[in-house]
Amino acid sequence: MDPAIALQSIGFLTDFRESAMVYPIVMATHLTCIALFGGMILLTDLRLLGVALTSTPVSDVVNGLRWWKRIGFVIMVGCGLMLACSEAVKYAPNPFFWAKMGLLFLVGVHAVAFKPEVYDHPEKLDSGLTSKAKVAAWCSLIIWISLPIMGRLIAYYEPKDKNLQPAQAQVQVLTPEIARK
Amino acid sequence: MLVGSPIGDAMKNIGDAMNNTEWAFPLAECFHIAAFAFAIGTIAVVDLRLLGLGITRQSAAQLLKDTHKWTLWGLVVVLFAGVPIYISQPEIYNVNSAFWFKMYCILAAIVFHYAVLRPVVRAGPSPMVAKLIAIVSLLLWTGTVFGGLFIAFV
Numbered sequence: 170m171d172p173a174i175a176l177q178s179i180g181f182l183t184d185f186r187e188s189a190m191v192y193p194i195v196m197a198t199h200l201t202c203i204a205l206f207g208g209m210i211l212l213t214d215l216r217l218l219g220v221a222l223t224s225t226p227v228s229d230v231v232n233g234l235r236w237w238k239r240i241g242f243v244i245m246v247g248c249g250l251m252l253a254c255s256e257a258v259k260y261a262p263n264p265f266f267w268a269k270m271g272l273l274f275l276v277g278v279h280a281v282a283f284k285p286e287v288y289d290h291p292e293k294l295d296s297g298l299t300s301k302a303k304v305a306a307w308c309s310l311i312i313w314i315s316l317p318i319m320g321r322l323i324a325y326y327e328p329k330d331k332n333l334q335p336a337q338a339q340v341q342v343l344t345p346e347i348a349r350k
Numbered sequence: 351m352l353v354g355s356p357i358g359d360a361m362k363n364i365g366d367a368m369n370n371t372e373w374a375f376p377l378a379e380c381f382h383i384a385a386f387a388f389a390i391g392t393i394a395v396v397d398l399r400l401l402g403l404g405i406t407r408q409s410a411a412q413l414l415k416d417t418h419k420w421t422l423w424g425l426v427v428v429l430f431a432g433v434p435i436y437i438s439q440p441e442i443y444n445v446n447s448a449f450w451f452k453m454y455c456i457l458a459a460i461v462f463h464y465a466v467l468r469p470v471v472r473a474g475p476s477p478m479v480a481k482l483i484a485i486v487s488l489l490l491w492t493g494t495v496f497g498g499l500f501i502a503f504v
Binding site for chain 1: 376379380383384386387388389390391392394395398403404405406407408412413415416417419420491492495496498499500502503
């Protein structure tokens with residue numbers, strides 16, 4: 170069996186996908202996290218570039234928002250995982266989805282590359298922004314603006330031979346909601 | 351009502367461009383989302399401070415002053431990207447209850463932010479009042495995002 174079909178056929182994921190309310194609520198929560206916590210990431214980047222919140226020391230911005238961004242990230246990724254896994258058959262061939270996963274991987278690379286010198290010791294930046302901090306901010310800005318864009322574009326991908334795809338044909342058997350249509 | 355007027359013509363042209371260009375609609379949506387992250391994220395930092403959370407070593411009034419430019423530009427881009435999305439299919443949105451919920455929320459959120467939150471924060475509110483306006487602000491902006499998402503589901 171195709172792993173994507175197996176994944177989205179897991180009981181609670183099927184219920185989740187077919188729920189009239191829970192599915193959009195989780196998606197709206199995902200989007201709200203982008204607004205609240207994604208915005209905090211962008212604001213931190215702008216502070217590291219020296220263009221926003223300049224009267225607040227870098228360390229106050231980085232330390233003050235650190236845990237909020239972590240909590241937001243966990244909720245955002247948790248909701249995103251549920252959305253993607255429940256529609257695994259649709260997402261598996263979607264290039265925008267994989268571009269988004271690639272960007273998420275870059276979030277990890279970014280953390281490994283810049284956390285020790287920039288984000289773990291923001292007080293060192295209070296006396297002056299280093300070029301490494303600015304590179305970190307630019308990379309973060311590019312990654313975090315691209316992420317929701319790729320997320321949105323997922324909805325615009327249509328497989329060329331919709332009816333010929335074996336995965337699509339099988340899923341009709343597996344989900345009564347689609348079969349009813 | 352607007353047919354034949356310059357505004358009506360402009361709306362029709364924008365609507366046609368949105369519908370006849372494959373990438374115009376998703377592009378507008380991308381700007382809409384990136385911009386609301388700027389706008390609402392900067393507002394959320396101020397709201398958190400009013401609740402005594404987040405960047406607590408700076409005053410809420412100072413955070414508001416330092417973020418207001420980014421909030422405003424975010425809101426301007428949100429509206430400039432959102433209006434063409436509406437104009438592309440007004441008859442679809444006009445009958446959508448989630449769309450109207452979103453419109454009331456965003457109108458209330460913007461009025462509340464500029465007419466209530468900003469003057470109150472600058473005047474230095476009591477902790478109780480600060481918490482109250484922060485919660486109202488967060489609810490209105492969250493409601494706006496939820497309304498926007500539910501447009502596709504009602």
